[in-house]
Amino acid sequence: MGVEDGIRGFAGQQDGLVTRAQARQAGLSRHDVDNLVSSGRWRLVARAVYLTDARDRGAVSRRCRVRAAVLSLGPHARLVFDTAAELHGIAGLPRSDEIHVGLPGRHARIARVSDPAVVLHQLEHPPGSVLSVAGIPATVPLRTVADVILRVPRFPAVCVLDSALNQRLITDDDLRVVGALLRGRRGAVAARRYLAQADGRAQSPLETRARLRCVDGRVPPDVLQLAVRDVDGYLLGIGDLGWRRARVIAEADGRGPHDTPRAIFADRQRQNRLVGAGYTVLRFTWSDTLSPDYIPYTVRAAIAAARVR
Structure with a gap:
């Protein structure tokens, strides 16, 4: 050669x-x-x-910079925390330029970092807790989720859990293992509460955030991904959050797929079918989730209106 x-x-x-x-x-x-x-x-x-x-x-691509950071630190380097979650495709964390890399103790002490965005962590990982994703070593999804939810507030933590569950990177049974991995670590008490709030049916961080606002506002949805069918069983649409008795649906309108003309047209048609079936359809965006009161107030008002119809 x-x-x-x-x-x-x-x-x-x-x-x-x-x-x-x-x-x-x-x-x-x-x-x-x-x-x-x-x-x-x-x-x-x-x-x-x-x-x-x-x-x-x-500009060098993010993927290229991440791989370069690991390569520059030698064969014992692996992605950890937020950057490991990013590599696995786990959503819900704020965007950051930082690249989190873990090294065992002796190797971390002698490592030299040239990229100011690289955050080096002195960490030991037992066998089986690291895998390769497209040739880049990173902590496995289970450990990554456990590590991340110890470091972030409730909303991003539950978003991370929901995303990992929804993509089947972890299972509901794995949540017990996550709980064991939290034991004795700083932040474990709060992180265990986050585990109880996880729901893998949420298909985006926006859906998770909207649900948590409703839970906090004491109007929790009784179902996620509510399938609405006509009398012949034809699927009219699926609502992100549902209150079945009041026939209220809340949709989480995120950027990306919903922004294209085709998606907007399809969303309008679906909403018309749901309204025609007797449902009230509410639509919420990311900015709506920044207020603790707006979403639960709007949902509560829609439920009250449905009761007097």
Whole structure:
């Protein structure tokens, strides 16, 4: 195998990245690597980690920066906390530029970090608590969820639990294991309360936040993902949160899929079908969840109106 084939082999599995050690393994000298960087053909992304196609001088992708951070810290490095959750696709945490990396004690003490966004944690992980996602080591979803909910307030913690459950990264039975992983750790008392509030039927953090506002406002929905059918069994629509006796549905309108013209058209048609079936349909956005009172007040008013109809 030639030098170029060797470099392509490493870069093809690492979002276009190679480490200095891998470049040397492929047959390049230290001088060759330095020349590739100084000529602009390669781009330094993290300590001794290079992007091999530097023709695009734009911002390095988040995925590339995360992988580079782990590569730069050696074979014992793994993603932890928020960044591990991000890698697994677990939603509910605020966006952050930080990259959380864990290293065992001795390796953490001698590690050198070049990216100011990298937050290094001295952590030991027992066997079976780390896996590889697209070649990037990270704590397994179960441990990631346990670690995260100890560090964040109630709303993002329950959002993380709901997201992991909804995507089947963890199961309802796993929540007991999460509880065991919390034992004796700072924040465990609050985190155990979050476990009792988790519901994997929530399909987005916005749905979770809307539900929690209703719970706090003493108008909890009696069902999530309420399927409404006509007399022939035809599905008219599915409501995010439902109060069946009052025939009230609350929809959580998040950004993304609901913003496209096709989605807006489909949402309107679905709402018309639900209204035609005798349901009151309420729609809430992220900003609505920032107030503790608005959503429960609106739901309570809709329920009261339904009782006098």
